[in-house]
Amino acid sequence: MNKKESKVAVVGAGVIGCSWAAYYAVHGLQVNVCDIQEGYQEHARERISVLAAEIPNADVKMAVKQLSFFTSVEEAVAGVDLIQENGPERKAIKQQMFADFERYAPEDALLVSSSSGIVPEDLSVRMKTPERALIGHPVNPAHLLPVVEICGGKDSPKALVEQLENFYRDCGRVTATLNKPIEGFVTNRLQTALVREAIHLVGKGVVNVHDLDQLFMASLGVRWASIGPFLTGQLGGGTGGFRGIAEKILTPLFTSMGYEPVSGETLDMLEQQTTEYYPMDKMKEFAKVRDERQKAVLDIQKNHPLPNKT
Amino acid sequence: MNKKESKVAVVGAGVIGCSWAAYYAVHGLQVNVCDIQEGYQEHARERISVLAAEIPNADVKMAVKQLSFFTSVEEAVAGVDLIQENGPERKAIKQQMFADFERYAPEDALLVSSSSGIVPEDLSVRMKTPERALIGHPVNPAHLLPVVEICGGKDSPKALVEQLENFYRDCGRVTATLNKPIEGFVTNRLQTALVREAIHLVGKGVVNVHDLDQLFMASLGVRWASIGPFLTGQLGGGTGGFRGIAEKILTPLFTSMGYEPVSGETLDMLEQQTTEYYPMDKMKEFAKVRDERQKAVLDIQKNHPLPNKT
Numbered sequence: 001m002n003k004k005e006s007k008v009a010v011v012g013a014g015v016i017g018c019s020w021a022a023y024y025a026v027h028g029l030q031v032n033v034c035d036i037q038e039g040y041q042e043h044a045r046e047r048i049s050v051l052a053a054e055i056p057n058a059d060v061k062m063a064v065k066q067l068s069f070f071t072s073v074e075e076a077v078a079g080v081d082l083i084q085e086n087g088p089e090r091k092a093i094k095q096q097m098f099a100d101f102e103r104y105a106p107e108d109a110l111l112v113s114s115s116s117g118i119v120p121e122d123l124s125v126r127m128k129t130p131e132r133a134l135i136g137h138p139v140n141p142a143h144l145l146p147v148v149e150i151c152g153g154k155d156s157p158k159a160l161v162e163q164l165e166n167f168y169r170d171c172g173r174v175t176a177t178l179n180k181p182i183e184g185f186v187t188n189r190l191q192t193a194l195v196r197e198a199i200h201l202v203g204k205g206v207v208n209v210h211d212l213d214q215l216f217m218a219s220l221g222v223r224w225a226s227i228g229p230f231l232t233g234q235l236g237g238g239t240g241g242f243r244g245i246a247e248k249i250l251t252p253l254f255t256s257m258g259y260e261p262v263s264g265e266t267l268d269m270l271e272q273q274t275t276e277y278y279p280m281d282k283m284k285e286f287a288k289v290r291d292e293r294q295k296a297v298l299d300i301q302k303n304h305p306l307p308n309k310t
Numbered sequence: 311m312n313k314k315e316s317k318v319a320v321v322g323a324g325v326i327g328c329s330w331a332a333y334y335a336v337h338g339l340q341v342n343v344c345d346i347q348e349g350y351q352e353h354a355r356e357r358i359s360v361l362a363a364e365i366p367n368a369d370v371k372m373a374v375k376q377l378s379f380f381t382s383v384e385e386a387v388a389g390v391d392l393i394q395e396n397g398p399e400r401k402a403i404k405q406q407m408f409a410d411f412e413r414y415a416p417e418d419a420l421l422v423s424s425s426s427g428i429v430p431e432d433l434s435v436r437m438k439t440p441e442r443a444l445i446g447h448p449v450n451p452a453h454l455l456p457v458v459e460i461c462g463g464k465d466s467p468k469a470l471v472e473q474l475e476n477f478y479r480d481c482g483r484v485t486a487t488l489n490k491p492i493e494g495f496v497t498n499r500l501q502t503a504l505v506r507e508a509i510h511l512v513g514k515g516v517v518n519v520h521d522l523d524q525l526f527m528a529s530l531g532v533r534w535a536s537i538g539p540f541l542t543g544q545l546g547g548g549t550g551g552f553r554g555i556a557e558k559i560l561t562p563l564f565t566s567m568g569y570e571p572v573s574g575e576t577l578d579m580l581e582q583q584t585t586e587y588y589p590m591d592k593m594k595e596f597a598k599v600r601d602e603r604q605k606a607v608l609d610i611q612k613n614h615p616l617p618n619k620t
Contacts, residue, residue, distance in 0.1 A: 223449065
């Protein structure tokens with residue numbers, strides 16, 4: 001596939017839809033924007049231009065010329081290579097949309113939802129070929145963050161998922177594909193787990209919303225822009241690695257936070273994987289990059305201060 | 311207090327203790343390092359020098375001259391302004407240490423544990439003045455990340471906690487003080503909540519350790535180095551703000567992840583606080599800084615690649 005000749009339909013022109021439209025248009029794809037809202041076009045065109053201008057090195061004039069606007073899904077999806085669906089996060093609405101996509105889009109078009117949590121099986125119940133429903137979940141702001149979380153349904157052919165990976169990579173995206181569908185996928189489940197505890201701490205009066213955000217950015221925010229949670233454990237556990245920190249630090253905290261303990265079998269699996277991907281004899285190299293990244297992130301936070309509330 | 315004349319005891323010369331010693335020494339404080347391990351001094355001196363050299367603009371030769379080494383707590387804490395305790399994360403050991411601190415240190419010395427999770431009440435059970443036990447929890451690597459999470463016991467005088475805040479600020483630290491003690495404090499509780507879900511996802515085979523770390527850094531890692539979880543919600547919820555996203559996105563995910571729903575009372579409190587600290591009429595300004603930070607963090611990740619496993 002040559003991305004310069006590709007045509008996509010962006011269905012649903014809200015925050016995420018406009019971000020996708022801006023991204024695709026800046027990257028040279030023809031973009032059919034579609035929304036059922038009467039008279040949405042003017043506002044969407046304006047918004048997409050603004051977002052396009054935020055993308056580094058964008059040719060906004062060229063990008064805007066790539067856009068066409070539709071209010072009919074049938075017309076918008078005719079002849080496209082990929083549909084990126086950004087409707088409301090409600091199953092019934094998306095189910096109708098995917099049935100329409102299957103009916104009106106080319107047989108070989110990729111049918112993709114931006115949903116942050118609904119699994120393909122729940123999108124495809126009204127389709128004759130439910131295995132065609134795929135997830136391509138971007139991270140807000142979707143025109144700036146390159147990563148896309150990809151997830152096929154249980155019966156989606158591997159080749160179809162690979163085709164989607166290639167499509168995204170061809171237009172500059174970084175892809176991460178899940179082995180199996182799960183509600184909330186990886187990103188939103190991880191975020192929700194943390195937000196739940198954040199809400200708990202504010203609800204208990206341990207800290208307020210503002211102080212939690214500040215402490216969080218200065219600690220875990222800096223850390224996690226540099227290394228993920230498993231490498232954090234592997235590096236933090238000394239000679240014991242991830243398993244050591246799991247046993248010494250996580251286990252008592254799991255207990256005091258009321259979580260079920262991690263099974264020995266899962267710990268074995270985690271030890272095997274952390275040791276495979278983050279070998280102990282490379283820990284100094286990993287730590288060096290972690291520290292370089294962390295110093296640079298601290299500088300960014302300092303050089304781009306958040307506004308005060310007043 | 312003039313930090314140039316301050317003397318501190320760093321008790322326990324492991325990873326965290328050596329980081330603290332390096333930090334304090336580089337910032338001009340006299341540092342009594344103490345560990346009961348026979349012959350630890352040579353290794354600790356070497357390690358502290360290496361860590362000191364990683365601190366931007368450090369004068370390592372000067373720093374090393376600030377260090378004295380002890381194997382007796384009684385001798386190490388004589389005449390100090392602050393004790394920074396970094397022993398093993400085990401209550402019985404720390405309880406004995408805090409009893410010794412109270413016995414041997416000056417009456418006005420600050421008695422502080424680096425513990426990442428044990429509350430002051432559990433440290434101070436063998437003390438006559440348990441209200442003196444305080445938490446000053448740094449974030450690993452403690453010589454590089456400026457933030458310190460501060461927590462007093464239920465009965466610790468406010469003035470004492472403020473004295474600790476001032477001490478840390480005088481030597482360049484950023485402080486975040488909890489309103490009340492809770493096991494794991496804020497940082498480690500938030501981390502543990504996320505790690506628990508990360509373990510769940512790997513255990514279920516949705517994704518492996520490496521791919522989870524990669525996806526996480528590229529999505530939430532970039533986001534959270536830029537804005538905390540509550541500002542994320544306030545910005546992501548459109549005109550509905552945090553409350554809108556809580557009701558539309560979080561509530562169904564809480565259900566599917568098996569979490570108790572958030573009470574209406576807590577939601578009201580969160581809405582009040584998010585609206586107070588992140589006013590809706592400032593959202594464009596917040597979004598602008600978020601996006602500047604995110605673009606810069608993406609560049610850092612690109613310019614400082616993590617090593618491959620082989």
